[in-house]
Amino acid sequence: MSFETLGLHPVAVDLGFFQIRWYSLAYIAGIVLGWWYLLKLLARPGAPMARRHADDLVFYATLGIILGGRIAYILFYQPAILNNPLDALKLWEGGMSFHGGMIGVTVGIILLARKEKLNWLRIHDYVACCVPFGLFFGRLANFVNGELWGRETDVSWAIRFPEYMSGMLITGPPRHPSQLYEAGMEGLLLMLVLWLMFWKTQARYEPGKLVGTFLLGYGISRFTVEFFRQPDAQLTEFAYNSGMSMGQWLTVPMIVGGIYLIATAKGRRQRVEATGGGQSVA
Template identity: 65%
Template sequence: MILSQAAAAAGHHYLHFTQLGLHPVLYSFHIFGHQLDIRWYSLAYITGILLGWWYLMKLLAQPGAPMARRHADDLVFYATIGIILGGRIGYILFYAPEMILHPLQMFRLWDGGMSFHGGAAGVSIAIIYLARKNGLNWLRIHDYVACCAPFGLFFGRIANFINGELWGRPTTVPWAIIFPNTVAFGPNPPRHPSQLYEAGLEGLLLFAILWFLFWRTKARYQPGKLVGAFLLGYGCARYFVEFFRQADEQYLNNPILGTPGTHMGQLLTIPMIIGGIYLIRTAKGRQERAGIKISETDAAEA
């Protein structure tokens, strides 16, 4: 409270979000008497999926790919459904269970409300379905898809920033931003632009790590190593940023889930971190048991 009041008192020194000229709706038009909005949030999902698809094709063109292009095209379709359904269901279960009492609100995706953890589960189900349907190694497909996931994470967090949502905790750091409507009464305090922190860590940094592992090491031949690195990297990044991010509104006054270190977003990353470490440590053994051979081209470069 003291920090919030002190930051608010010095608010004129900080950048106001409204000065950036950003708006959740990029363009609106009317058709048949109805207004349709093109939102940055929707474009973020579309851009992330298309770029992820493009990058997946690049990865599959390298020796040792676990599936063919025809499988990848099907996977993008199934994964898109998994992202939407899993993300929405995860948000309802983890953050807004009261929405179950108002079923029509579940379909109002344009109002926001998507959970990364739910979306990740949806994509995993899609991968497992595709793999079993075609007799493919589902864990190795996870490895390749994990390398593409940072695209969606980056653009999703940028869209969160443009929407002026999921802002951080009050602070007095020089780069703090004053977001509108963050408190019920009184002046809005400057806050951490935690959306940008997440875009940098979960998007750019995580992509760089996975890029290095895929293109500069033989990690793609060790089932689970790349997806393990993704889970560990995302889990650590998300856990760290939650110390600067405001707790979700429904948990803000919760003595447990409203306290940094026990935010819902942090609790959900703990299984990811543990699972990531396990997958990394056991990846070499899976390669040996499966008898996966490094291609002659890669072996020559080793």
């Protein structure tokens, strides 16, 4: 089918002098729902931080997402933007790297933990359970924007996205809707796995196990989807010469790190005292 027949548009609300884009709403929804879910997790015995810490963490995490995501995107995918530094501020045009956002959030967690003398790895476990919300909405926004589409294909659910060719906007060839693949694997599936581990097992008492599962799950999902996703235009030659796309190379450390954290998590298990003042949990 043609993308135009879906009736989707990047702008959710257009007031003439002001526009609200689905891309922005996706980030807001991911942060707000992630914060709401984090509070639900912290209500369980043995939480690594109190409600006041969670409220502060939202500020640190938001800065980490925006700064880390944008800086990493420019360095890894669009270094040419550095020739026009002001273009780096045009967040409304898209261009964010999840890997960079993840690093930014990690730095924010470490800073908060050092300031409040908390266990940063246990905080990371709880935050990891909330991240799939943002991934899900973010990939849906990519689809609505008609960006980051997949490789050419002849599957029956392929979509023809608007593409520029020789300066002209045309209806492109049938492609995989890889944005939806990512929303399902990185968002819904990973969310379900972490939900089961948190609520149905004792994983939250083994520091690093949940965040390790997130890293491994995201890494495998992203590595797999990259086989169906069209490499960024400026990195097509890079992917061809190296045999893997930039996205796949960036997931390798995540997969290795995830396996390590899961394998060593049981050795970090310890008596957990509830930061919020509730009962002790052995």
